[in-house]
Amino acid sequence: MIINVAGAGAGKTTGLAKEIIEKHEQNSSNKKIFCVAFTNNAVKSIKDKLLSHYDVIPENIIVCTIHSFLFQEFVSPYYYVIYNKHYGSISTIELPDKPEFKNYKLAELDRRNVLHIEAIPEKAKWVVVKKSTDKKLQKDYRSIVLGTFKSYCQTIFVDEAQDIDGHMKEIFEKLDSEGIEVVLKGDPKQDIRGYCYFRELINARPQSVIYDATCHRCPAKHLKITNSLIHKNERQTSEKTGGSIEVIFESSCDIDTLLSSQFDLKYIYQKNDLFETHSNVLERPSRFDTLYYEIYTILCEIEPDVQVREIRSYNYTKGMIDLYNQGKPEKQIINRLETHTGTLSKQQYAKVKDALLVKQTTTSKKHEVSSIESIKGLEGERCLFILTSELAPYLFLDKTAENKIKNALYVALTRSKEKLVILICKEVEKVYDQSSIKDFFTKIMTS
Numbered sequence: 001m002i003i004n005v006a007g008a009g010a011g012k013t014t015g016l017a018k019e020i021i022e023k024h025e026q027n028s029s030n031k032k033i034f035c036v037a038f039t040n041n042a043v044k045s046i047k048d049k050l051l052s053h054y055d056v057i058p059e060n061i062i063v064c065t066i067h068s069f070l071f072q073e074f075v076s077p078y079y080y081v082i083y084n085k086h087y088g089s090i091s092t093i094e095l096p097d098k099p100e101f102k103n104y105k106l107a108e109l110d111r112r113n114v115l116h117i118e119a120i121p122e123k124a125k126w127v128v129v130k131k132s133t134d135k136k137l138q139k140d141y142r143s144i145v146l147g148t149f150k151s152y153c154q155t156i157f158v159d160e161a162q163d164i165d166g167h168m169k170e171i172f173e174k175l176d177s178e179g180i181e182v183v184l185k186g187d188p189k190q191d192i193r194g195y196c197y198f199r200e201l202i203n204a205r206p207q208s209v210i211y212d213a214t215c216h217r218c219p220a221k222h223l224k225i226t227n228s229l230i231h232k233n234e235r236q237t238s239e240k241t242g243g244s245i246e247v248i249f250e251s252s253c254d255i256d257t258l259l260s261s262q263f264d265l266k267y268i269y270q271k272n273d274l275f276e277t278h279s280n281v282l283e284r285p286s287r288f289d290t291l292y293y294e295i296y297t298i299l300c301e302i303e304p305d306v307q308v309r310e311i312r313s314y315n316y317t318k319g320m321i322d323l324y325n326q327g328k329p330e331k332q333i334i335n336r337l338e339t340h341t342g343t344l345s346k347q348q349y350a351k352v353k354d355a356l357l358v359k360q361t362t363t364s365k366k367h368e369v370s371s372i373e374s375i376k377g378l379e380g381e382r383c384l385f386i387l388t389s390e391l392a393p394y395l396f397l398d399k400t401a402e403n404k405i406k407n408a409l410y411v412a413l414t415r416s417k418e419k420l421v422i423l424i425c426k427e428v429e430k431v432y433d434q435s436s437i438k439d440f441f442t443k444i445m446t447s
Helices: 012-026 040-051 066-083 099-111 117-128 136-152 166-177 197-204 220-227 255-260 287-299 306-325 330-341 346-357 404-413 434-446
Strands: 002-006 032-037 061-065 089-091 114-116 153-158 181-186 209-212 244-249 265-268 275-277 367-371 380-387 416-424
Touching: 002 197, 012 032, 012 040, 012 153, 012 181, 032 040, 032 066, 040 061, 061 066, 066 117, 066 136, 066 166, 089 117, 099 114, 099 117, 114 117, 117 136, 117 166, 136 153, 136 166, 153 166, 166 181, 166 197, 181 197, 220 244, 220 404, 220 434, 244 434, 255 367, 287 306, 287 330, 287 346, 306 330, 306 346, 330 346
Parallel strands: 002 181, 002 209, 032 061, 032 153, 089 114, 153 181, 244 416, 265 367, 265 380, 275 367, 380 416
Antiparallel strands: none
């Protein structure tokens, strides 16, 4: 296993594309080279880099999302063979936040032979690694599966490896132990989900780690702040001169005027009394799927014809969303559904209502900015970072623990290519007075 640790702005996508091309040129056996990423945008970015070299990406170079890779290579062809269960479709519906409700929904889907996208890594792990209830026959089948995969796989590149969860970590460790080359590229400092599994691999395999200290995005002046926060092995250097950092206090500025200024990115860790994040304002793409699933489940009890059920579910879902967007009350909308389905049980009614309201837009008069999570991977010439009380103790070194909050701070500080404006919220000033904050930045910048 090769672990490449590269910080923000290191040019990971360009470097990754170059490594894939080099591996392809060395690959005399014509085995497959996989490159897996976590988002469709990342997949497109990698493909675009490859297409700048190739007119057409070679057939044995497979660039896809990690969930697609795990499903296509392991779950789809082998899960039925090993565990005698076939999944007819994949669902992307919205899952409840509470673990018990989430697990109930996943189990409900599973009973209908529907695999939710979030469950793919665990199912793939059972195919590749083990399941606690495995018998000898299942272990024998697994050995055949691994041998088959090894026969046609040359290398697996994993982009943004800091986002791997525990199931993925076990899968890649197993494939590595089988002699399949696994290359993990990522930055543990940008693990804003707090999984920590990439960091575990770094700590467990120091001999396999390659550090890339170069930052092509941020001026050297900006890196003085981030380098004060992180481990010396991961500190970065930059040849970019110039750049500026401006500290502004909410208590002594006009927020409307500030936000109307030209910024490429404006972001905050979490919404507060003054700021709303886009993730709470914009609709999530899974809303239709979530409502469709609930209506389809209801129709399963009253409509035996699958095709008719699908058509009715689609039409009811679209009609209800249209009515909601027109401002009709949810009770009136659901009552209209009941004229076609009959009276819903309390549980069915609650599920349909939750699905209908999941994308309710806000009428808040708060200032709209982005969340740090949503701007991860982005950059801009001028960036506005709104510092709140969650991140302030990590910036001012009162807290040093490695966790997702500290990682979010690192992401926030490394988006700007030229000017970074840090807005200090009033809640931070209550703990750290203006003079202390100014002294902190003066000391960092002159060190």
